[in-house]
Every structure is written in structure tokens, then in C-alpha cells.
Amino acid sequence: MRITFLGAVGTVTGSKFLVEHGGARVLVDCGLFQGFKQLRLRNWARLPFEPARLDAVVLTHAHLDHSGYLPLLVREGFAGPVYASEASCALAEILLPDSGHLQEEEAEYANRHGFSKHHPALPLYTLADAERSLKALQMLPWHQPRQVAKGITVTLYPAGHILGAAMVEISAGGVTLLCSGDLGRPHDPIMVPPERIARADYLLVESTYGDRRHPPEDTAKVLAEIIRRTTARHGITLIPSFAVGRTQSLMYYLYRLKQSGAIPADLPVFLNSPMATDATELYHRFRPEHRLSPTECEGMCRVAHIVRTVEESKSLNERHEPAIIISASGMATGGRVLHHLKAFAPYARNTLLFSGFQAGGTRGAAIVGGAESVRIHGEEVPIRAEVVMLENLSAHADAGEILTWLGGFERPPRHTFVVHGEPVASDALRRRIATELHWPCSVPEHGMTVQLD
Missing domain, CATH: 3.60.15.10 (Ribonuclease Z/Hydroxyacylglutathione hydrolase-like)
Incomplete structure (x- = not known):
């Protein structure tokens, strides 16, 4: 061999x-x-x-x-x-x-x-x-x-x-x-x-x-703190996320945080990734491969409003009220999240929350590394939003x-x-x-x- x-x-x-x-x-x-x-x-x-x-x-x-x-x-x-x-x-x-x-x-x-x-x-x-x-x-x-x-x-x-x-x-x-x-x-x-x-x-x-080593932090507690301070600024928490795996972990934590009252139960959560939507539904089908109970699995799947159309995706960029938007891709290399970055990254009231490894040369790595701007669709987009890296979700x-x-x-x-x-x-x-x-x-x-x- x-x-x-x-x-x-x-x-x-x-x-x-x-x-x-x-x-x-x-x-x-x-x-x-x-x-x-x-x-x-x-x-x-x-x-x-x-x-x-x-x-x-x-x-x-x-x-x-x-x-x-x-x-x-x-x-x-x-x-x-x-x-x-x-x-x-x-x-x-x-x-x-x-x-x-x-x-x-x-x-x-x-x-x-x-x-x-x-x-x-x-x-x-x-x-x-x-x-x-x-x-x-x-x-x-x-x-x-x-x-x-x-x-x-x-x-x-x-x-x-x-x-x-x-x-x-x-x-x-x-x-x-x-x-x-x-x-x-x-x-x-x-x-x-x-x-x-x-x-x-x-x-x-x-x-x-x-x-x-992954930090020994309480992931739920840290995530709740990030969302609460962004909401207090009337900002958007934008989470570039991998459609399979990371998105479901985030939705599980958001479900738990809303259930416990750690974040407002009525804070809108939008999942703007058709692929992630379809992938999430597979957690019902392949229950032996994960630890979630049927109730937890259902809660995870329903915590977010599913964005299905291009028009609805565009309308999210006009939001001025607090919300959480989860959108692919996880390293900001493509997909709908790029349009959201153009809309929300230039404003200090918002938060860009990265939740996993950012490979060298990706926009995600540049933003996490402190870049003042990144190039998206041929134009330089300033990064003035708060940038947070949550490594313990890996x-x-x-x-x-x-x-x-x-x-x-x-x-x-x-x-x-x-x-x-x-x-x-x-x-x-x-x-x-x-x-x-x-x-x-x-x-x-x-x-x-x-x-x-």
C-alpha cells in the first residue's frame, strides 16, 4: 500500500x-x-x-x-x-x-x-x-x-x-x-x-x-453576554456559521438561553441559509448519532425563523431593531452572509460573532485578526462592529x-x-x-x- x-x-x-x-x-x-x-x-x-x-x-x-x-x-x-x-x-x-x-x-x-x-x-x-x-x-x-x-x-x-x-x-x-x-x-x-x-x-x-486547548469557559454564559450587550446597543448579532454542525450547535444554545430567560424570549432569530435549514431537519432522522432528546431536537429546530426567499434575505439588511442573524458561510468566503456583512459590519452597535476555526486567507480570518476593512464584491467594507471569536463552539x-x-x-x-x-x-x-x-x-x-x- x-x-x-x-x-x-x-x-x-x-x-x-x-x-x-x-x-x-x-x-x-x-x-x-x-x-x-x-x-x-x-x-x-x-x-x-x-x-x-x-x-x-x-x-x-x-x-x-x-x-x-x-x-x-x-x-x-x-x-x-x-x-x-x-x-x-x-x-x-x-x-x-x-x-x-x-x-x-x-x-x-x-x-x-x-x-x-x-x-x-x-x-x-x-x-x-x-x-x-x-x-x-x-x-x-x-x-x-x-x-x-x-x-x-x-x-x-x-x-x-x-x-x-x-x-x-x-x-x-x-x-x-x-x-x-x-x-x-x-x-x-x-x-x-x-x-x-x-x-x-x-x-x-x-x-x-x-x-x-479550547477555553474552559461556559459557552452558554459567554454567548448570552454577547447577545445581551449587543441588544442593549440596539444592534444586530450577525453570526457567520457553517451550515452543518456549527449552525445546529448555535441554535441549540439559543434554544436553551431563551428557555432559561438568559436572553429575551422574543428576541428574533433568523436562519438565513436554505442549506442549514435542510441539514437541521436531518437531526430528527439521525437521532442515534447525537445526544439530544426529542424535545431538545424539536426546540433547536424551531428556535429560528427560516429565511427562504432572496427578498426576505435582502429585507434583513434593512433591520434597525435587535436580532440575531445566522448565515453561511462560516469563514465568510461566500453566500448570503456577505451581503449581511456589507450591511452591518460598518456600524459599532452591531456584533460579528465568529464561532469556529477561520482558515488563513479567508475574510473570517482577516476580520478576527483585526482588519479595519475587508473586500467584498469588489469594494472595501469597513469593520467597525464589535468582533468576537467564540472558540468553544468548535x-x-x-x-x-x-x-x-x-x-x-x-x-x-x-x-x-x-x-x-x-x-x-x-x-x-x-x-x-x-x-x-x-x-x-x-x-x-x-x-x-x-x-x-
């Missing part, structure tokens, strides 16, 4: 790992690069393998940095199956068409307003491309080995993180490789913890928060939680590869694994191929 690292090394995005054995080829994850321009340009570059010669794809989960390249892969000739957990298949059926539609919409907007350097601006892929790729999805049950290519067997284990998130175990030629995907947290208020794994010959482990395990999960192995893997992190975070986790666990480990480079003996 050998593995080639084609994404999620030196960055948290673009997850792609090509596994080969005896002429068979399987791609673990098929994600989009996001953030810095030099990373995003990789989405447009030719892959270092022929998609038509790929036997199968296996997804760890449905977030676009793990699944969002699938429409391109299919358009370029891949005709095999895409294996994923049942919930990941259901989420991909929501996320991928939305991604294609959004890219078409943004290209059209850029052409209409003339701010793109490209004439004409083109979408990376279209809604039709995304819908075509969905035909390849095949559901893979938990814990049930499946031969996905000649000599290559795959088994999925629950990883927490979001609905359907999986660790992928690959077996070939008597060697096992475990890809952690994105690891959830052991005490997440919604998601179940990642399953403990006893052994693997080789390991790929994520490192998004590999250089830090669905990623922090460094300590990753080390605790690794402690569940009965014996060290022959080698551990630290992936899916910014360079500082990945190297920090590598050092801790080497010094605290005494495991052989390294941080691979983009394009590197390693033989797994």
Missing part, C-alpha cells in the same frame, strides 16, 4: 489522500481548497492522476473541504462509486447542489457588477455538475468491512464532529491505515464522542487545533482531546502522519505526539508519496 497526500497538509482544507495497492486506486476524501488564493487555485489545476482510472472514493464526512471537489472529479471522468455513511450521503445531497448553485450565482453576480478579473467569471462547477455527482453516492454502514476495489477493504467508525462523520480504516495486503477525518469532542453537548480505536499500522490524524477536538483519543490505542502505529492543520498547529501536535507518546510521527508535504510497508 502507498499513500499520496494531495490535500489537507499545510492547510485544513482540500482533503484528498490517494491510496494505491496492486494497481487499485481509492481516494479518501475529495475536498475543496479554501482560504489563500494560492490554495484556491489548486481547485482549478489538473489532478496528478486520471479520474477515470480511480476505482472508488470514500468520504470521511460531507463538509465541502472533504467532499466539495466531487462534482469536478465526476465531470473530469470519474465513474466509480463514492462511499460514505448514511448521514454523510444525506448531507452531501444538500451541500453539493447548494455549492454548485452558489458558485453559479457568484459568477453571475461578478459578471453583472464587473468586479472580477476574469471575463467572463466562470463557476468552478455548476448545479448540474453537482447533481450528476450525487448519483455515485453509496451508503456504507458503520463497522461493516466493504471491499471497495480489488484488494482494498474499507470500514467506517463514528468520529463525532458532525452527523455522519467517520474515521476510515483501509486494509490492503495485510496493512491497515486509519484516517481520522475530523475528530469530534468527547463532551460535545450535541454530538456523540469519537469511537476509540485499538490499533492501526499507520494513522492519519487531524490537527486543526493541534496547538491549543466541533473539532483540541490538542489535549486528540492526545486523549490517541491514548486509546493498545500499541503505537508504525507511523503517524499529522494532517489537516495549519503548519504551526500540525507541527505542535507532532511534537506532542513524539514527546508525550513517543510515537514515530511526521507532518507530510503536499504531493508526497509514502510506501506503507
